[in-house]
Amino acid sequence: MVKPLNPLTLSIGLVAALSTAPSLAQSNSATAVNYTYGGLQYTEQNLDDYDCNQDGLSAYGSYAIDNNWFALGNLTDVSGDKGCGSTTLRAGGGYHTLLTRGWDLYGTLSVERTDPDHGDSDTGLVAAAGVRGWMFQQLEGKAEVAHHTVFDDTTELNLGANYWFTNALAATLDTSFSDEGESISLGARMNF
Template sequence: MALPVRTMQIAAATLALSVAGGAYADRGAALKNTYISYNHAGLQYVEQDLDDYDCNQDGLRAYGNVDIDGHWYGVGSVTDVSGNNGCGSTTVAAGAGYRTAFSPSFDLYGTLSVEHTSPDYGSSDTGLIAAAGLRGILYNNIEGKAEVAHHTAFNDTTALNLGANYWFTRTIAATLDTSLSDEGNSIAAGARVNF
């Protein structure tokens, strides 16, 4: 018994999509293995606007990750900013993260860190950062990140963090990040090195 033409077209389209999807999955996995590393260090110029404090400040952030066992990794950063109206602070954060594959080209991750912020004027505070997000290859050598992070220091706040990296080689990338919260926003640009 011959299959109707419509059924054969559907079967052919399904087979073509399966093959294309498999090819893309292989390419996405290869690109992720090429550029996505949890052993890296970076330096960025940061510009922040804090609405609650009427602050416009800028400075540098140094950060890094260290892979522990393929799923667990350490995270850390130091941010030093200064600005108008007596603004400015130094923030040090350190913690651990866990990652797992979300798709062939993206990882799902969560981190828990302790952060300590010392304003140039006023009292310092220490709190936790709980974050979860996706990180992976958007297209060829462009990496993307989307993350939600809750900070408990000072006034509790939740931020949406977005980022993109353009990888010139397997080890060197230009970075661009932004953070949006109810307390203000920031933008940062710099470079990252895989090691």
């Protein structure tokens, strides 16, 4: 029997890799990370406060506007047991700056609207700050802290990794942890 992936174990591994990443990045260390891309992921969420397990698809993208500014957006639609489920739309912008060779420091501010399948909708802001860069030759990593104001305010830790098969196509893994629950997402991303 195949044992399911544990998001906590994956995240500990990603944090360990991120902590040594600047010294490990070789070939891509002089290559800037791309801010014009689109992706699709399968997402599984566990919301402790609502005793809810749900899954679905998430489509997202980013567009480099000028110099260090970029726009971003995300649409997630999940459903699950016990009347769970929601559709979340997020749109906003961000700014990035070089932290070290091959690594960027960034911040974003977005508007987020969540429409639960059962219950009232809510709109709020998401402020996030993080780092993105090359952990290995074809492996890009991300660590981010994001604060959401929809419903009950919550702050989450987001970790991610993209394995680039080519300069344009990557497999993606993202995990998220907050006081309300955790999620794991697997998918693909394409640079433009």
